[in-house]
Amino acid sequence: MNTQAQSRSDAQPSFCKRELAVLRLLAKEQSSQQIGDTLSIEKRTAEVYIQLITAKLRAVNSTHAVAVAIRNKII
DSSP states (O other): OOHHHHHHHHSOOOOOHHHHHHHHHHHTTOOHHHHHHHHTSOHHHHHHHHHHHHHHTTOSSHHHHHHHHHHTTOO
């Protein structure tokens, strides 16, 4: 693999402020409903953010996403 392609694959994904807020609340073991209530968004919106975060981190589920985020010092 050339270094340019390797740099892209090794780069951490970027997160908007809301995604980071959701990720931090996930790390505090809050449910989608609790995250929605805390951030004044719908439960379904919180679930969409969780799906986006999980995909960006290439995680298998939200618990794994939190572990990856902590390991990579994202949160």
